[in-house]
Amino acid sequence: MANSLVPVVLLAAGTLAITSMARADTLVPYTVVGDGIPQSLTGRPGDAARGRALVLDRTSTCILCHSGPFPNVKFQGDLAPNLAGVGSRWSASQLRLRLVDASRFNPATIMPSFYRVDGLVHVGQNWRDKPILSAEQIEDIVAYLATLRD
């Protein structure tokens, strides 16, 4: 199922812009344009070096599912595409939306929505009403992924 990569329906909407219905108190508002979020969530560019460290940190969850161009890192997952070259396949805007809410690209995806707090069920007390990653962390990761070009 991991291979059903369908950049779907929404993308066809072209000019459609939706301001997120995110709860304003927890998440900074963002605007989806086409199939991406063109503006940085923090208003600043992220830091690619910090982004790399975050991607490799198990608590960010990325390499539980993904492998990537990290030859020295043990125990990478194979539930999801290798991250090598994602910066060539997707723009920063697209990468940002995928991290914020991957279900916009594939409604049946197993990739979590990292910047979403609504529509979740039975969330553990320690994690309730918090996104998996902060806006700063998303920007750092986007900056890093954008450097993964082939």
Add this chain to the structure above:
Amino acid sequence: MKRACAMLVAALLVAAAPLRAAEIPPDQRRSGYSFMGPDSKAMQDDDTANPGMLWVLDGEALWNKRPGAANNACADCHGDARASMKGVAARYPAFDKALGRPVDLEQRINLCRAQHQQAPALDYESHDLLALSAFIANQSRGMPITPDGDSQLAPFIARGHELFMQRQGQLNLACANCHDDNWDKRLAGAAITQGQPTGYPMYRLEWQTLGSLQRRLRGCMTGIRAQAYNYGAPELVELELYLMSRAAGMPIETPAVRP
């Protein structure tokens, strides 16, 4: 703008699409055992190397002890467990007519303690409860899982199935996402098995101890950052029931060894 709205509606409808999980065909069902390396398999296969056998031995001693005011041992009512407990763990959780709900093996042991031994309940994951349940389940080793056929269990199994299919937690994953759809893959370094309940209680190398099926289920729930149900909660028993019905026919391995 009207067109755009229609498209948004279409997108939302797609978003509400159910999980694509397909149940595992019977001939493709595999125990967690088959995903392990040769060392762990050897450890499970050899009773002198299998750490779980220590609990089984302690359980046998407890079977013959008289812990409560009624001055009854399990053996005083049930005799030789090798005969009387054969096949019992293979059909649990079972429907309890008096309570009107399913009880798992640990709960059955505690009901016996309360009703027939006048002894205090043992906590989940306490040494004695693990030892007794390991000893009892070991009497079914090699026997096929044969769920209790009581038709009153149907709604409980259905709720367990629903829970299994329900995306939950901060990571928004369902049990089925991993154990039906991705059991041939790896999560970080670990094989994602089919989540078959064949070996419980079992010795988990990561825990360095024996643990119950409920402990394992709570671990997976915490893994997806869901609120784990309390030990003994009806939801966990319903999940156990569903898992056992999903595994019908697979042999019991207790005490299994897992990474």
